[in-house]
Amino acid sequence: MEPTPLLALVRNGDELAWEAFVRRFQGRVFGLAYHYTAQAEDAQDLAQEVFIRIYQNLALVPDEDGCLPWILRITRNACIDHLRRRKARPPLWDLSADELFDLRSPEQGPEEAHLEVVRRTMVHRALQELTDLNREIILLKEIQGLGLEEIAAILEVPVGTVKSRSSRARLELAQKLAAAGMGG
Amino acid sequence: MDERSLDPEALTQAILARTSGAPCRRARALACDFVDGGLDGAQADLLRGHLAHCAACSALVRALAESGRLLPTLAEADPGPWFTQRVLRSTSRRSAGHGPDVRAAWRKLLHRPRIALETAYLGAVAGMMGLYAPVPWHSLVPPAQVWTVPLQASAQRAAGAVVRVEQYTAASLRRTFLPLREASPAGLWQRAVAKVRGWLKRLEAALKPANP
Numbered sequence A: 001m002e003p004t005p006l007l008a009l010v011r012n013g014d015e016l017a018w019e020a021f022v023r024r025f026q027g028r029v030f031g032l033a034y035h036y037t038a039q040a041e042d043a044q045d046l047a048q049e050v051f052i053r054i055y056q057n058l059a060l061v062p063d064e065d066g067c068l069p070w071i072l073r074i075t076r077n078a079c080i081d082h083l084r085r086r087k088a089r090p091p092l093w094d095l096s097a098d099e100l101f102d103l104r105s106p107e108q109g110p111e112e113a114h115l116e117v118v119r120r121t122m123v124h125r126a127l128q129e130l131t132d133l134n135r136e137i138i139l140l141k142e143i144q145g146l147g148l149e150e151i152a153a154i155l156e157v158p159v160g161t162v163k164s165r166s167s168r169a170r171l172e173l174a175q176k177l178a179a180a181g182m183g184g
Numbered sequence B: 001m002d003e004r005s006l007d008p009e010a011l012t013q014a015i016l017a018r019t020s021g022a023p024c025r026r027a028r029a030l031a032c033d034f035v036d037g038g039l040d041g042a043q044a045d046l047l048r049g050h051l052a053h054c055a056a057c058s059a060l061v062r063a064l065a066e067s068g069r070l071l072p073t074l075a076e077a078d079p080g081p082w083f084t085q086r087v088l089r090s091t092s093r094r095s096a097g098h099g100p101d102v103r104a105a106w107r108k109l110l111h112r113p114r115i116a117l118e119t120a121y122l123g124a125v126a127g128m129m130g131l132y133a134p135v136p137w138h139s140l141v142p143p144a145q146v147w148t149v150p151l152q153a154s155a156q157r158a159a160g161a162v163v164r165v166e167q168y169t170a171a172s173l174r175r176t177f178l179p180l181r182e183a184s185p186a187g188l189w190q191r192a193v194a195k196v197r198g199w200l201k202r203l204e205a206a207l208k209p210a211n212p
């Protein structure tokens, strides 16, 4: 379903359309929030907050291609606000078993799925060790697939900065992963 | 001639060390384009030549390629089976703002770090009351004060400690149960608190020595 007619239905107050909209974007919103916060429970609360905010501001949601970047932008802003509030208490980076389960692909066999979970967990942990800007560029560009200009607008930095930082961020991440044994 | 100079790799490293230095920095600058397939053939061949002899750069390029494969798979994560319902409930016009989210409150309660301590405390209070409260010691036990006096003193100290812990945890429990209290019938909480306080007062009175 294209976002434009779906959004139009949501704006008209169609509850089924709103449910479809939530189901369509919840994985992205929760995924991004999870990599920012590193805590499943916080990410769930934030993702819920984001959808409430969207619901209260349906008139502001852009149509078509602008929809996902807009949603990711408010998700990112909600995460940054949350991390600022959380600064007082130390983050818990360790993942519990059910948090790992969140990252599992359903289509793999048990052994391959387990290895894949281990690899994804390594990436998730390595991401937490990057500098803030590098981590955000990886989250928005490599993970969420946003364009350089969209990222520059979200992070409020020049496009050139995103471009030049992108390779450095990937290298920094790869160095952490190589040090942790990936690629060895 | 020493043994080192017979090893061609050692010789290469020795020459590089005395001329350009190790080319790893240059190799790393090209690594992203190499993994993305953006290098021209000649440059890619030069880099491959370096990777064949440099374990560190080789591991880095493999990690870069592996992370490039994994990163897009992290775009979405499953927020759990109840997430959609939670959102729909929060955004439904019928139920918006109608009372607290009891499930979320309960989940928060269970995740609190003091929950184990509080459960243990409640268990201990229940145990103490089971042991001491309903039993009028002086009427059941013959006046063998040689052993009942130290026992009473000890029990009194324990009861004092329980009362002090009760005062401390009552505040904590009030905080813990606040969201649930709001969701429960009015007055139930206050009645339960008054009852426990009454029990503890009777316990203290029962354990007070006859001649202070």
Ligand SMILES: [Zn+2]
Binding pocket: B023, B024, B025, B027, B050, B054, B055, B056, B057, B058
């Ligand atoms: Zn090298």
